[in-house]
Amino acid sequence: xxxxxxxWFGAVLLLAGMAPLTAGAVEPIKIGFGMxxxxxxxxxxxxxxxxxxxxxxxxxAKGGLLGRPVQLIYYDDQTNPALVPGIYxxxxxxxxxxxxxxGYGTNLQAPAMPIIMQHGMTFIGLFGLDVNHQFHYDRxxxxxxNGEDPSISSxxxxxxxxxxxxxxxxxxxxxxxxxxxxxxxxxGARKIVKQLGLKIVYDRSYPPTTxxxxxxxxxxxxxxxDIVYVASYPPDSAGMVHAAHExxxxxxxxxxxxIGLQFAxxxxxxxxxxxxxxxxxxxxxxxxxxxxxxxxxxxKYQPVAKEEGADQLGFYLPxxxxxxxxILTQAVETTKGLDQGKIAEYIHATEFDTVVGHVxxxxxxEWAKPRVIFVQYRGIKGxxxxxxxxxxxxxxxxxxxxxTGDVEAPYSAIAH
Amino acid sequence: xxxxxxxxxxxxxxxxxxxxSLLVPNQYYFQAGYVVLQYIVLATAWNILGGYTGYVNFGxxxxxxxxxxxxxxxxxxxPLPLPVLILxxxxxxxxxxxxxxxxxxxxxxxxxxxATLAMAVVMQTLITNWDYVGGSRGAYILRPAQVPIxxxxxxxxxxxxxxxxxxxxxxxRSIERSRLGFGFAAIRDDEQAAEAAGVPTLRLKLVxxxxxxxxxxxxxxxxxxxxxxxxxxxxxSLSYAVNSIAMPLIGGMTNWIGPLIGALFLGxxxxxxxxxxxSALNLLIVGLLLVGFVVIAPNGIVGLFERVVERARGxx
Numbered sequence: 001x002x003x004x005x006x007x008w009f010g011a012v013l014l015l016a017g018m019a020p021l022t023a024g025a026v027e028p029i030k031i032g033f034g035m036x037x038x039x040x041x042x043x044x045x046x047x048x049x050x051x052x053x054x055x056x057x058x059x060x061a062k063g064g065l066l067g068r069p070v071q072l073i074y075y076d077d078q079t080n081p082a083l084v085p086g087i088y089x090x091x092x093x094x095x096x097x098x099x100x101x102x103g104y105g106t107n108l109q110a111p112a113m114p115i116i117m118q119h120g121m122t123f124i125g126l127f128g129l130d131v132n133h134q135f136h137y138d139r140x141x142x143x144x145x146n147g148e149d150p151s152i153s154s155x156x157x158x159x160x161x162x163x164x165x166x167x168x169x170x171x172x173x174x175x176x177x178x179x180x181x182x183x184x185x186x187x188g189a190r191k192i193v194k195q196l197g198l199k200i201v202y203d204r205s206y207p208p209t210t211x212x213x214x215x216x217x218x219x220x221x222x223x224x225x226d227i228v229y230v231a232s233y234p235p236d237s238a239g240m241v242h243a244a245h246e247x248x249x250x251x252x253x254x255x256x257x258x259i260g261l262q263f264a265x266x267x268x269x270x271x272x273x274x275x276x277x278x279x280x281x282x283x284x285x286x287x288x289x290x291x292x293x294x295x296x297x298x299x300k301y302q303p304v305a306k307e308e309g310a311d312q313l314g315f316y317l318p319x320x321x322x323x324x325x326x327i328l329t330q331a332v333e334t335t336k337g338l339d340q341g342k343i344a345e346y347i348h349a350t351e352f353d354t355v356v357g358h359v360x361x362x363x364x365x366e367w368a369k370p371r372v373i374f375v376q377y378r379g380i381k382g383x384x385x386x387x388x389x390x391x392x393x394x395x396x397x398x399x400x401x402x403x404t405g406d407v408e409a410p411y412s413a414i415a416h
Numbered sequence: 417x418x419x420x421x422x423x424x425x426x427x428x429x430x431x432x433x434x435x436x437s438l439l440v441p442n443q444y445y446f447q448a449g450y451v452v453l454q455y456i457v458l459a460t461a462w463n464i465l466g467g468y469t470g471y472v473n474f475g476x477x478x479x480x481x482x483x484x485x486x487x488x489x490x491x492x493x494x495p496l497p498l499p500v501l502i503l504x505x506x507x508x509x510x511x512x513x514x515x516x517x518x519x520x521x522x523x524x525x526x527x528x529x530x531a532t533l534a535m536a537v538v539m540q541t542l543i544t545n546w547d548y549v550g551g552s553r554g555a556y557i558l559r560p561a562q563v564p565i566x567x568x569x570x571x572x573x574x575x576x577x578x579x580x581x582x583x584x585x586x587x588x589r590s591i592e593r594s595r596l597g598f599g600f601a602a603i604r605d606d607e608q609a610a611e612a613a614g615v616p617t618l619r620l621k622l623v624x625x626x627x628x629x630x631x632x633x634x635x636x637x638x639x640x641x642x643x644x645x646x647x648x649x650x651x652x653s654l655s656y657a658v659n660s661i662a663m664p665l666i667g668g669m670t671n672w673i674g675p676l677i678g679a680l681f682l683g684x685x686x687x688x689x690x691x692x693x694x695s696a697l698n699l700l701i702v703g704l705l706l707v708g709f710v711v712i713a714p715n716g717i718v719g720l721f722e723r724v725v726e727r728a729r730g731x732x
Contacts, residue, residue, distance in 0.1 A: 075690060075691055076690075078690075080650065080653065080655070081643050081645065081646075081647075081650045082451070082639075082642075082643055082650060082653070083690055084643070085447055085570075085642060085643060085644075086444065086447040086448055086451065086687070086690065086691075087690070087691070089442075089443045089444040089446075089447045089570070090444045090447075090691050093442035093443045093444045094442055094444050106554075106645075107554060107645060107647055107649075107650060110554075110556065110643075110644060110645030111643040111644055111645055113644060114559060114561065114569075114644050117561070118561050118568075134556040134558060135556075135558070177552075178544050178545065178551075178552040179552045179649075180552060180553045180554055180647060182552075183551065183552050183553045184553065205552075207541065207544070208544075208552075208649070
């Protein structure tokens with residue numbers, strides 16, 4: 001009996017001792033997302049994750065969000081859209097996350113939308129193409145500087161720059177993969193080409209499974225175009241550049257919407273072959289893009305990325321992923337809570353200063369003002385990545401606001 | 417067990433399972449359950465041709481995506497209830513299955529399998545270039561958030577897939593114990609001998625390809641309502657074919673319960689791996705399990721169980 005009483009007494013003391021500890025423990029703010037950490041989009045997914053983790057470490061070092069530590073809960077969506085509904089339901093119903101952001105890419109954002117909308121969450125998307133045009137969700141925001149009409153804004157800079165080339169181009173060849181982004185880009189390019197009065201001499205698409213691009217470049221060459229506009233995903237972008245180099249493509253301007261040329265891996269692989277190409281980009285080191293905090297962010301990102309096997313330069317997606325978290329931080333701290341409606345209202349009403357510049361959202365959640373840049377690669381020597389970290393190898397030729405140089409043409413005369 | 421009694425028990429089990437599922441307080445269970453049920457339908461449908469008849473079909477994704485894109489096309493044409501879309505998808509995929517059967521009637525073994533793989537490539541190319549269903553850009557499907565009585569739309573999708581799974585298992589089991597099933601088994605064991613013995617092999621093969629194709633298409637029909645955005649790359653994903661073949665192989669290919677066990681086992685492991693290990697390791701799991709089962713239990717879990725039972729009886 002005495003022993004039982006002692007045990008009860010001990011248990012009560014233990015619980016009493018634990019009580020202040022439990023009351024003092026602060027519940028973390030959970031931020032949930034799915035991210036492509038394996039599969040086709042893993043290269044960028046990993047880079048985005050590193051950026052978000054840097055933000056988490058910084059915010060926790062400052063005392064957290066609303067005085068609570070931040071915890072990231074994320075799952076690998078394996079670049080598989082069919083897994084996305086399950087992942088976001090798990091995050092919201094089982095893990096009970098307080099805030100959500102999206103994975104990388106259009107087809108990994110769209111499947112999450114019905115679940116997000118059902119829960120009334122504010123949702124920040126990473127590099128999706130016009131995802132909200134079907135859903136019309138007023139708590140959706142896209143982190144990609146495409147502007148309200150992505151089909152035009154991500155292309156027109158290329159043609160603006162191309163038309164400044166000497167001799168002035170008169171004909172254009174357009175080619176792209178049979179896939180989502182190239183299809184949108186080519187549609188936009190046709191509209192712009194019509195406005196500019198250029199003559200289309202080649203307008204074809206190729207299956208995404210294509211491996212040999214030399215016949216495509218040869219048939220383009222046979223039409224003798226002044227401008228060659230390519231809309232492609234990373235493997236085809238590399239294939240097209242290799243083929244143009246091999247065939248000795250003769251054109252005044254070559255480039256366009258070639259996804260992949262922004263990545264460290266392709267920059268390193270293609271090296272000098274990039275010289276002369278004009279391509280879209282989101283950020284390059286230059287005097288006109290010296291946004292507050294960008295250099296500090298990249299200084300933190302690059303060593304971590306090297307260790308983690310993510311994109312070593314981090315110019316493409318990482319600063320934008322970090323900017324998404326800056327926006328979320330400001331919205332949560334200013335509204336002093338996690339009320340999703342208030343957070344969305346605040347994001348709609350505010351212009352944010354981020355590491356990727358000023359961000360203001362339009363009613364459809366896209367950026368109010370497009371800010372895609374077009375760069376011409378120049379003076380690249382060998383395959384050393386360090387040369388891309390300094391201004392000069394990627395000269396901004398459009399838009400005028402960020403311009404650091406004029407177009408050099410013809411492409412065929414530039415050593416590559 | 418009589419066919420009628422089996423159907424009754426299957427419906428009862430399905431109803432009890434759904435009733436118990438409604439007690440689960442979170443929607444994630446229904447999301448994950450939908451995927452597992454979808455694989456039960458796919459694996460059982462594949463087994464009708466691959467397991468019963470011995471014709472290995474690598475074109476699962478083609479039939480599955482055909483069902484999904486039938487829904488997309490009809491959604492754009494006129495909004496129809498999901499059960500009607502499933503029925504139409506079944507007819508479309510069944511007709512394509514019949515066509516595939518006719519085109520490949522002279523092919524056997526690896527040549528048949530390669531032809532089905534080629535058909536998936538042809539189908540994907542056609543869909544990629546068909547702008548009406550979104551083409552290479554993909555298509556959005558806006559589903560209602562709520563449905564009457566059941567509430568959340570995912571519960572409705574879960575119920576639809578559960579009904580489809582019960583029907584598919586019922587069909588597979590009925591075939592197994594019928595003249596049709598014996599005919600399929602005769603083709604699987606020795607097609608020439610079966611032909612010589614008077615088994616109408618061509619007709620039976622066409623029945624198998626049509627039925628298998630139709631059920632796969634029916635499994636694909638609700639997919640656009642599940643993912644809400646469908647593009648050819650995800651609709652024709654190789655993982656559907658890999659899983660649909662791996663599940664009967666792991667469960668057992670010669671009877672209806674094998675694909676069911678395989679799909680429950682592998683499907684559940686994959687769903688758990690997605691939110692625990694959280695990486696594409698789940699495909700590695702499929703690969704390792706396949707290698708393991710081929711070595712340890714070539715007749716799947718059912719075969720292993722039968723062997724254990726036989727040994728136990730032998731000892732007595």
